[in-house]
Amino acid sequence: MTNIEDMTEADLGFAGLVEERRVGDEKMVFVEQCKNPKAVSILIRGGFERLVDEAERNLTDALSVVSDVIEEPYVLPGGGAPEMEVAKVVRQFAAKVSGREQYAVEAFANAVEVIPKTLAENAGLDAVDVLTELRHIHESREDGWKYGINAFTGKVADMWL
Numbered sequence: 001m002t003n004i005e006d007m008t009e010a011d012l013g014f015a016g017l018v019e020e021r022r023v024g025d026e027k028m029v030f031v032e033q034c035k036n037p038k039a040v041s042i043l044i045r046g047g048f049e050r051l052v053d054e055a056e057r058n059l060t061d062a063l064s065v066v067s068d069v070i071e072e073p074y075v076l077p078g079g080g081a082p083e084m085e086v087a088k089v090v091r092q093f094a095a096k097v098s099g100r101e102q103y104a105v106e107a108f109a110n111a112v113e114v115i116p117k118t119l120a121e122n123a124g125l126d127a128v129d130v131l132t133e134l135r136h137i138h139e140s141r142e143d144g145w146k147y148g149i150n151a152f153t154g155k156v157a158d159m160w161l
Contacts, residue, residue: 044056080148088109
């Protein structure tokens with residue numbers, strides 16, 4: 001809107017509540033209970049500026065993920081599950097080639113497994129044991145593609161749950 005005279009009732013919309021509130025040392029206007037809002041505001045407060053900055057970064061990341069999934073509705077499981085599945089398929093391909101090419105393909109499969117290996121190490125787990133279990137699950141189960149490392153429990157788990 002460039003001219004307030006051009007504004008109509010349809011441009012304004014509806015709000016069930018508009019009030020001024022004091023938040024900390026500042027006065028803010030809150031517009032709530034809107035029908036079909038086109039925008040929202042999120043108020044982030046904290047005791048330290050670093051805390052507020054970190055909360056803002058986390059909120060921005062979360063909103064970006066939601067936006068990405070709405071735009072492109074495809075999701076992968078976490079915990080290194082996609083990387084283990086890629087490594088499995090690459091190893092299957094390596095068995096079909098020979099000579100130096102086979103070593104290069106195997107090296108690529110090992111490089112892809114660095115992600116779940118690092119996840120296991122950072123979670124304080126024995127990386128060899130975890131990778132061995134992950135390989136077994138990915139190779140022996142039809143739904144193995146969705147199994148990865150749950151860093152909270154320290155176990156290999158279905159990452160869709």
